[in-house]
Amino acid sequence: MSQSTEVNLVGYTVEKEYQGMIDAYEKAGGDKRALQTKDVAKLVVHQNRVLSSDGVKGIKIETEETESGVKVNLTVEEGAKIARPIHLCFGLLPKEGLQEIIMKVDAQDNSQVSVIAHCIFPNAVKVIHKMDADIEIGNNARFDYKETHYHGESGGIEVIPKAKVRVGKGGVWQSTFALSQGMVGKLDYDFEVFCQEKAVAELTVKAYGKGNDDIKVWEKIHLNGAGARGLAKTRLVLSNKAKAEVKGETYGNAPYARGHVDCIELVNGTEAVARAIPIVSVTDGRAKVTHEAAIGSIDRKQVETLMARGLDEDKAVDVIVKGILR
Numbered sequence: 001m002s003q004s005t006e007v008n009l010v011g012y013t014v015e016k017e018y019q020g021m022i023d024a025y026e027k028a029g030g031d032k033r034a035l036q037t038k039d040v041a042k043l044v045v046h047q048n049r050v051l052s053s054d055g056v057k058g059i060k061i062e063t064e065e066t067e068s069g070v071k072v073n074l075t076v077e078e079g080a081k082i083a084r085p086i087h088l089c090f091g092l093l094p095k096e097g098l099q100e101i102i103m104k105v106d107a108q109d110n111s112q113v114s115v116i117a118h119c120i121f122p123n124a125v126k127v128i129h130k131m132d133a134d135i136e137i138g139n140n141a142r143f144d145y146k147e148t149h150y151h152g153e154s155g156g157i158e159v160i161p162k163a164k165v166r167v168g169k170g171g172v173w174q175s176t177f178a179l180s181q182g183m184v185g186k187l188d189y190d191f192e193v194f195c196q197e198k199a200v201a202e203l204t205v206k207a208y209g210k211g212n213d214d215i216k217v218w219e220k221i222h223l224n225g226a227g228a229r230g231l232a233k234t235r236l237v238l239s240n241k242a243k244a245e246v247k248g249e250t251y252g253n254a255p256y257a258r259g260h261v262d263c264i265e266l267v268n269g270t271e272a273v274a275r276a277i278p279i280v281s282v283t284d285g286r287a288k289v290t291h292e293a294a295i296g297s298i299d300r301k302q303v304e305t306l307m308a309r310g311l312d313e314d315k316a317v318d319v320i321v322k323g324i325l326r
Helices: 003-027 300-308 313-325
Strands: 042-046 049-054 059-065 069-076 086-091 096-107 112-121 126-137 142-151 157-167 172-181 186-195 200-209 214-223 229-239 243-252 258-268 273-282 288-297
Touching: 003 042, 003 049, 003 086, 003 112, 042 059, 042 069, 049 059, 086 096, 096 142, 112 126, 126 142, 126 172, 142 157, 157 172, 157 200, 172 186, 172 313, 186 200, 186 229, 200 214, 200 243, 200 313, 214 229, 214 258, 229 243, 229 273, 229 313, 243 258, 243 288, 258 273, 273 288, 300 313
Parallel strands: 042 086, 069 096, 086 112, 096 126, 112 142, 126 157, 142 172, 157 186, 172 200, 186 214, 200 229, 214 243, 229 258, 243 273, 258 288
Antiparallel strands: 042 049, 059 069
């Protein structure tokens, strides 16, 4: 085979992978136009290959391909106010494989940005997706991160997102992790946030477990600065033989710190298993940390009402679940 033929085949493979990711991105609810314009900061990664990467003024995205994934350095420059969200798309189209994303984020002082991330594994039978993130939010900076997963129906995927987040004085970190399309598989979510003076951290996790899905959520917020505020919020729905364990921890370590742990798990059926373990701790008498955890069942009256309108039971439950997790 000639060198030119090899290059052409590589180009064809990249083009095919990129189109496959774009199509799956749209099915996952993403706006594919955002991935096709130079005016939006973006990153598209298939397995360990960077298919597309663009920054805009105030944003720098640096990548390094590795044997099993990609290293990503994302910098939001000091004082930058990014008008349009950064779009990240990570995924793996084959049935088997490993993707490891090592991410370092530096949102510098007085910056402001939102990130929309889609993680796409539509055909997963034996897939592992890992993310290990080190995130620095500067003083008076604001970072809004929304991550949505799109999985296939086999449940053959293991998702392991882990992050350490440090929020500077007056900074804001808001994150939402949503996994309601397709089977969850195994989820091991572990986020830990450290807040300085008057910093805010809000973490939300939403997931719909079915079949033999196994969900573990661990959220930890350390309110280390005076007037810091934190919220760890979880909404899970479980059916069939799915099981879930949620640990929500908040530590009030400074004067006038305020924190809350809020967990609701709904169980549909007799074989699903749900556990909630809230932990609250105060080491300064002027701090206040609260928690509420509730485990219950889906309202049968709502299910019956939808069934009376022509839906079968499974579709009725899906409608209710999507409303809860919206």
